[in-house]
Amino acid sequence: MAEDIYDVIIVGGGPAGLTAALYAARHNLKTLVLEGVKVGGRALDAHWVDNYPGFPEGISGPDLMQRFVDQVERFGAEVKHETVIGFSDFGDLKMVSTRQGYHQAKAVIIATGVNRKQLSVPGENEFKGRGVSYCAVCDGPFFKGKKVAIVGEGREAAHDAEIIAETASKVYAIPGKRGYSDDFPELQRMKENPRIEILEGREIKEITGKDSVQGVKLDDGSHLELDGVFVILERVGTTGILQEAGVATDAGGCILVDDTGMTNIRGVYAAGDCSCWGMQIATATGMGARAALSAMKHVKTVK
Amino acid sequence: MELFCSPVCPNCPAARRLFNEAAGRHPGDEFVEVNTYTEAGIERGMSLKVMAVPTVAVDGEIKLVGWPFDEKDLEQAIAQAKA
Numbered sequence: 001m002a003e004d005i006y007d008v009i010i011v012g013g014g015p016a017g018l019t020a021a022l023y024a025a026r027h028n029l030k031t032l033v034l035e036g037v038k039v040g041g042r043a044l045d046a047h048w049v050d051n052y053p054g055f056p057e058g059i060s061g062p063d064l065m066q067r068f069v070d071q072v073e074r075f076g077a078e079v080k081h082e083t084v085i086g087f088s089d090f091g092d093l094k095m096v097s098t099r100q101g102y103h104q105a106k107a108v109i110i111a112t113g114v115n116r117k118q119l120s121v122p123g124e125n126e127f128k129g130r131g132v133s134y135c136a137v138c139d140g141p142f143f144k145g146k147k148v149a150i151v152g153e154g155r156e157a158a159h160d161a162e163i164i165a166e167t168a169s170k171v172y173a174i175p176g177k178r179g180y181s182d183d184f185p186e187l188q189r190m191k192e193n194p195r196i197e198i199l200e201g202r203e204i205k206e207i208t209g210k211d212s213v214q215g216v217k218l219d220d221g222s223h224l225e226l227d228g229v230f231v232i233l234e235r236v237g238t239t240g241i242l243q244e245a246g247v248a249t250d251a252g253g254c255i256l257v258d259d260t261g262m263t264n265i266r267g268v269y270a271a272g273d274c275s276c277w278g279m280q281i282a283t284a285t286g287m288g289a290r291a292a293l294s295a296m297k298h299v300k301t302v303k
Numbered sequence: 304m305e306l307f308c309s310p311v312c313p314n315c316p317a318a319r320r321l322f323n324e325a326a327g328r329h330p331g332d333e334f335v336e337v338n339t340y341t342e343a344g345i346e347r348g349m350s351l352k353v354m355a356v357p358t359v360a361v362d363g364e365i366k367l368v369g370w371p372f373d374e375k376d377l378e379q380a381i382a383q384a385k386a
Contacts (some may be wrong), residue, residue: 047317047370050310058316129355129368138312139355141345212354228354 006032007299008292009096009105011084014041015281016272017111018068019288020295024109025077027296032103033072034096036083040065041113042273043281052281064281084112087245089265092302106302107295110242110255110263110270111288114279117233119151123207124231131213131228136160143168143228149216151204152232153178154254155276158186160232165195172224173198182250204229234276250276261291267298304332304381307348307358309339314370318357325377332381 008024010017013035024031038044046061055064072079086097087108094108118124124132133139136150140163148168150161153175161173173190179200180187190196199218206217207229215225243249248256248264254276261269271287273279278287306322308315319336326334338344339356351360359367359380366380 047314048320050316060317129358131354133355135312138309138315141309141339142348142354144345144349212352 004030004104005093006030006103006105008032008107008109008295009034009094009103010109010111011087011096012041012111012113012272012274013039013069013079014111014113014272014284015043015065015068016113016274016284016288016291017041017109018065018072019285020109020111020269020271020292021072021077021079022068022075023289023292024295025072025075029296029299031077032105033077033079034082034084034098034103035079036081036098039069039079039081046281049281084241087241087247089245089268092267094267106299107267107269109261109288109291109295110247110268110274111272111284111291112274114234114273114276117231119204119207119229119231119233121204121206123209123213124229127207127209127213127229130211131209131226132207133228133230134232136164136230136232139228140164140230141167145169146227147225148172148228148230149174149204149224149226150230150232151176152234153181154232154234155182155184155186156234156279157232158184158190160230161190161196162186162193164230165190165193168195171196172226174202174204175200176203177201181254234273257291260294261287262294262298267295267302269295304329304334304384305337305347305360306334307337307339307344307353307356307360309356311340312356315357318359318370318372321372321374321377322359324374325381328378329381 007029008031010020010033013033021033043061043065050058082098082100088095093104096103144167147170149172151174161171165171203219204216205219208215255270255274257270257275269291271291272284361384
């Protein structure tokens with residue numbers, strides 16, 4: 001088992017993690033990236049990326065991420081394909097456990113991203129593209145003057161409810177049994193918006209329709225007539241492990257960071273989608289760079 | 304042949320590439336991109352009951368909805384329309 005002490009361990013090999021690795025390795029920090037699934041993260045799902053600066057003709061997600069990997073490796077960062085199963089803070093040293101063993105570092109940057117989830121109720125797959133959508137900004141305009149539900153407990157769902165309500169006749173915001181994951185600024189505005197009705201404590205049990213969505217059945221037995229259902233559910237990867245280790249998150253699992261990218265634990269940083277901000281490759285890289293720069297300063301303080 | 308797409312949809316650029324390649328293979332047919340980020344584009348989409356992007360319609364009839372679809376799917380939709 002590896003007894004080497006790294007300067008920085010980066011958990012997650014998406015845009016934020018790889019950018020953090022680039023900055024750390026380029027400054028001669030002994031850097032390890034742990035990625036249990038596939039290096040590149042959710043950006044690999046982007047068939048074409050038109051909004052990442054420096055590529056005027058656009059570039060495919062996989063090609064862009066390969067360039068990230070090449071650049072990171074050029075500066076000597078190690079990338080290991082290991083799934084993280086535990087994290088412990090021992091003050092100046094942090095221990096990251098994986099299925100293969102454990103690694104130690106002076107600083108840890110969490111960049112585990114989020115996984116987009118399905119609602120997993122009857123009718124969801126049947127009506128995909130025919131009223132069921134996972135992208136409010138893409139498909140919302142088709143629901144002008146119509147009734148829709150926005151399902152999700154996170155800030156993105158709250159934000160999307162406000163956006164859709166600009167054109168839809170009625171928006172039912174359904175955060176689920178536990179309600180919204182935090183007291184987002186959007187919530188007060190939603191409560192004051194006559195087109196939005198927040199249905200807390202209820203869940204969708206079935207999406208119904210014929211050629212397209214016509215409604216939903218709720219767990220209290222009631223039925224809502226609808227034209228569309230927007231599913232905006234996200235979960236931060238490895239949240240449970242981090243919460244057990246004492247890393248502060250909001251109720252939705254989004255990792256809370258300060259202006260330097262540091263979590264509530266000294267020497268532990270978070271960047272990218274796992275801190276639930278931006279959800280773009282460009283924002284993730286910026287946050288990754290910020291976390292790495294902060295980690296560099298921290299590493300100098302550890303003997 | 305119409306492709307309904309939006310500049311804010313992450314899968315639309317890939318759909319546009321396939322659509323434009325198909326246009327190159329069928330120079331005698333009309334291929335139109337409909338930008339659903341415009342009022343006119345949304346109205347056209349809603350008139351055909353389009354509810355998601357990307358969507359491909361042939362002669363005003365929806366053939367492919369959402370992503371992914373591939374070259375074979377597009378060619379099949381074109382062949383069905385010509386049959």
